[in-house]
Amino acid sequence: MEENKKKKILYKISRILKCKLETLSNLSDEQVFYINFYCLRSSFLDACPGSGKTEVLSLKCCLEVLKWRKNSSGIALLTFTKSAASELTSRIGKFNTTISYPHFVGTFDSWLHAYILQPYCHDLVGYGGKNGDKSIRIIEDDKNAYFLANYSSIISYKGKTLGIRVTQYHFTSDWKEVYSYDEKFDVIVKSVSEKDFNQLKEQKLKFIKDGFATYTDAECLCENILTRFSFVKRLLAKRFPVIYIDECQDLSEFQLRIIEGLQDEGVLIHCVGDPNQAIYKFRKVDPSKFLNFVSQSGLQILKLSNNYRSNQAIVSICRELINSRKEIVACRSMPSHPATILWEYTENDFGDLPKRFSEFLTANDLDVNKSAILARGKNTLSYFNGYSENYNLNNAELLLQGLVLWTNPSRRTEDLDSALQLIGRALCNLGFGGLGNRRNQFCPDGIRRIIWRNQIAILANQLKKHCPLVDGEQPLKWSQWIKLLKIAVREYWSKFKYSTTTYEEIKLKLRVPNNCGEVLVTTTSSRRRHKNSSLRATTIHSVKGETLDAVLLVSHRNKSSKGGHHSDWIEGGSRDEEHVRFAYVACSRPKHLLVLATPKLRQVELANLIKLGFQTV
Numbered sequence: 001m002e003e004n005k006k007k008k009i010l011y012k013i014s015r016i017l018k019c020k021l022e023t024l025s026n027l028s029d030e031q032v033f034y035i036n037f038y039c040l041r042s043s044f045l046d047a048c049p050g051s052g053k054t055e056v057l058s059l060k061c062c063l064e065v066l067k068w069r070k071n072s073s074g075i076a077l078l079t080f081t082k083s084a085a086s087e088l089t090s091r092i093g094k095f096n097t098t099i100s101y102p103h104f105v106g107t108f109d110s111w112l113h114a115y116i117l118q119p120y121c122h123d124l125v126g127y128g129g130k131n132g133d134k135s136i137r138i139i140e141d142d143k144n145a146y147f148l149a150n151y152s153s154i155i156s157y158k159g160k161t162l163g164i165r166v167t168q169y170h171f172t173s174d175w176k177e178v179y180s181y182d183e184k185f186d187v188i189v190k191s192v193s194e195k196d197f198n199q200l201k202e203q204k205l206k207f208i209k210d211g212f213a214t215y216t217d218a219e220c221l222c223e224n225i226l227t228r229f230s231f232v233k234r235l236l237a238k239r240f241p242v243i244y245i246d247e248c249q250d251l252s253e254f255q256l257r258i259i260e261g262l263q264d265e266g267v268l269i270h271c272v273g274d275p276n277q278a279i280y281k282f283r284k285v286d287p288s289k290f291l292n293f294v295s296q297s298g299l300q301i302l303k304l305s306n307n308y309r310s311n312q313a314i315v316s317i318c319r320e321l322i323n324s325r326k327e328i329v330a331c332r333s334m335p336s337h338p339a340t341i342l343w344e345y346t347e348n349d350f351g352d353l354p355k356r357f358s359e360f361l362t363a364n365d366l367d368v369n370k371s372a373i374l375a376r377g378k379n380t381l382s383y384f385n386g387y388s389e390n391y392n393l394n395n396a397e398l399l400l401q402g403l404v405l406w407t408n409p410s411r412r413t414e415d416l417d418s419a420l421q422l423i424g425r426a427l428c429n430l431g432f433g434g435l436g437n438r439r440n441q442f443c444p445d446g447i448r449r450i451i452w453r454n455q456i457a458i459l460a461n462q463l464k465k466h467c468p469l470v471d472g473e474q475p476l477k478w479s480q481w482i483k484l485l486k487i488a489v490r491e492y493w494s495k496f497k498y499s500t501t502t503y504e505e506i507k508l509k510l511r512v513p514n515n516c517g518e519v520l521v522t523t524t525s526s527r528r529r530h531k532n533s534s535l536r537a538t539t540i541h542s543v544k545g546e547t548l549d550a551v552l553l554v555s556h557r558n559k560s561s562k563g564g565h566h567s568d569w570i571e572g573g574s575r576d577e578e579h580v581r582f583a584y585v586a587c588s589r590p591k592h593l594l595v596l597a598t599p600k601l602r603q604v605e606l607a608n609l610i611k612l613g614f615q616t617v
């Protein structure tokens, strides 16, 4: 872009946004082009990792909202998680702009529910409502509530009978095919007899007519509403003539058809995303369907091809992973230490990986709190989370740490996992001599995992109710807190029917840590919390969209893991493989350092990884 032209555009944008010109001076030509792009045609901004999508999208929406002159129609800015929606809102807020009526910013689901499902679903399915309230209640897929038994089906499979919950399967929008997100159930429901198919459909319809739906049912119903009641589609198109969709590679088939329908009504659809980062196959999201939509609907394609997050060594590995021929410019300079490292581990030193990683970070002045250990699945992580770190804690300390994580108002998924792990371990120590399976929150043999998790949650809530860490403003000492802890555990134990151990036996196992009677519990908890956060170990899924300083990506020990072994990530070499896209998301998170930890490699594997760009140090 010509220098003068760019200056003029930036000046114009800064006037509208009422911000200083310098605030915008970093923007690249591609970014400025997109922000200034006059949207008369639907578009797709195809952006590589770290290219500033979120930044650019928030600026663009901010600008469009400030230019908007209509009162009864607005722009919808949709994304897929609540945290992504609040990130967009806060970036827009930096320009002293809020997105409020007539505009909408939020998740795709919340938008569908507010404008399609809740106003019209009761008419579609004939739900009479309760006490004048006709809204549909959303039930999580994994919910196992008692009332769901009313909607269960008993089907035949390979000569056996099998119970299946109504939340475990879904229908296509024409209601002619059934499927499940659970691979095992998917095979089963797809092979059922006509009689069983009808039974599944009957139970699903009964569930919906009683005012319930899973998130997927809700999407299906929204599509049904738009097809059946064409006036709803017209009204919605008038209400939101422009829709921006962030992370568009995550659009499900239902959602794609909904936006396709709206586009037919004249809505401008602007998608922003990266198909190489699509990792929602478990929800049957297929990025090739999105790409088909782009080509069939004639979306104008724009690009962001500079990576502002990572250095060249990291960017090159990411590019090699997906076998891309596209040139991606890395804007971050190379560090003085190696930026892409390979570590081989053995069975014996696997557990030392977090320590080795922390030490390497500290030695190279990298921020431990802004770094993470990543793995595909929780199995690999269970060795790091709440286990090795907290190995030396006594039961009271385990419960304290678990309680702190459980009640953290800004609790992340990994905090919840660690809380369950810590409290589960204490419960297992107290009632079962510590003989539990540490992969399943120390669940002892003979107890179902779901029951065990429920029990941990009940104990956590009991602690939350009875064991505050402060009395008014005054933090409690260990000698005071242990008394509250014992009262809470005694009450819990009186209702806990899974262990033969009595409270009298277990109370001896609840002790103040050595020489800590006068120490404030808040001191211990914050010290530990810091220690925990310094070793954040989490799944690749949960860091999607994040920027980190350094990443240790851990391969599973063997190929038995589904997509968690390095050979799944590298040897595939095709972005059509979701395993490869997982590796791509993980490897594209760090700014300065990427370490890959694998089990001992064969010569040929080692040579491949070195060729990819990793160094052995």
Ligand SMILES: Nc1ncnc2c1ncn2[C@@H]1O[C@H](COP(=O)(O)OP(=O)(O)OP(=O)(O)O)[C@@H](O)[C@H]1O
Residues within 6 Å of the ligand: 026, 027, 028, 031, 047, 048, 049, 050, 051, 052, 053, 054, 055, 056, 274, 308, 309, 544, 545, 546, 547, 588
């Ligand atoms: N023009 C720019 N100059 C310098 N830094 C930039 C520029 N644009 C974006 N950045 C920075 O680059 C980093 C990555 O940006 P952002 O998180 O928006 O990327 P993204 O495209 O959403 O990445 P991903 O898809 O990988 O999650 C952020 O720290 C952002 O502030």
